[in-house]
Amino acid sequence: MSEPRQELVLDRLIHEPGRLAILTVLSSVRDADFVFLQRATGLTKGNLSSHLTKLEDAGLVAIEKRFVLKKPNTNVTLTALGRKRIAKHWAQLERLRTLAQEP
Amino acid sequence: MRRENLETAAANYTYLRGLLCIPAGALFILAALGNWQVGPLQHAWMFVVLAAVILLASVPIYSHYNKHYGRLTPTTRQRTRGAIAMAIGLAVIVGGSMLLRSRAGWSLDLPVNATAVTFAMIMLITYAIGVGLKSHHVVIWGALLLAGALPVWTGADPSNIGLVMAGVAVMLSGIFDHRLFVRTFGSPASLELSERDVRA
Numbered sequence: 001m002s003e004p005r006q007e008l009v010l011d012r013l014i015h016e017p018g019r020l021a022i023l024t025v026l027s028s029v030r031d032a033d034f035v036f037l038q039r040a041t042g043l044t045k046g047n048l049s050s051h052l053t054k055l056e057d058a059g060l061v062a063i064e065k066r067f068v069l070k071k072p073n074t075n076v077t078l079t080a081l082g083r084k085r086i087a088k089h090w091a092q093l094e095r096l097r098t099l100a101q102e103p
Numbered sequence: 104m105r106r107e108n109l110e111t112a113a114a115n116y117t118y119l120r121g122l123l124c125i126p127a128g129a130l131f132i133l134a135a136l137g138n139w140q141v142g143p144l145q146h147a148w149m150f151v152v153l154a155a156v157i158l159l160a161s162v163p164i165y166s167h168y169n170k171h172y173g174r175l176t177p178t179t180r181q182r183t184r185g186a187i188a189m190a191i192g193l194a195v196i197v198g199g200s201m202l203l204r205s206r207a208g209w210s211l212d213l214p215v216n217a218t219a220v221t222f223a224m225i226m227l228i229t230y231a232i233g234v235g236l237k238s239h240h241v242v243i244w245g246a247l248l249l250a251g252a253l254p255v256w257t258g259a260d261p262s263n264i265g266l267v268m269a270g271v272a273v274m275l276s277g278i279f280d281h282r283l284f285v286r287t288f289g290s291p292a293s294l295e296l297s298e299r300d301v302r303a
Contacts (some may be wrong), residue, residue: 036173
């Protein structure tokens, strides 16, 4: 069986809908906190937490736990690697869409 | 969830926190009342006190948005664009007002409400660039632009009336922005409710 073409290979870590949503939101900001990500993606607390852990383990996001006005706050930033990979992933999805539309 | 919605979530958050427009609009109206020296506002210190009270009213509003909808930091590029837009906006409001109607020798001295016209234009451009014009922006800011551009503002300088009109428009636009914000991100209680549904 031949190797799949490069443009057909999707990043499995990023392609999961929840993680794709998280990274897409983070790509449009410098950083965002947990509550904003929950609102923007519609994920539950547990789901979001689980996805963020996976993304952090893969080096795609950096998580900072801090206090803001004496209240705990979890702040999330997309790393340079994360920014590169989400951009590449969307480019591949666009390429796939173009291929699918070719006669 | 659509890519466009995810990518515009940050812009929606930044531009549609409409409750913050209520104290902002009140400041416009206070400025007009101060210029007219209405009642206690004939004393400058009273203006300062009331302005401070109005500004302080923004604090619980900020807290409400931060607590229920979170926080984000725009990118450097977004902040630079915002700063440039604000600088250009101020220049347009000041310069445009003077061009349309002022005592300057180069003024066109038209019978329009320059404050209302220039402010409406800036708001329409700001919303169009920042988050895309919504129907209520077109109606509210379009109405202010139209009202200000009508050639009926003869006689004394109508800038203060323009400030009052702008203040009312800011507050109205803010209320509709907030409604759209809540439709986009959910009600304040909706996060807790969804957690309860999951646990059930």
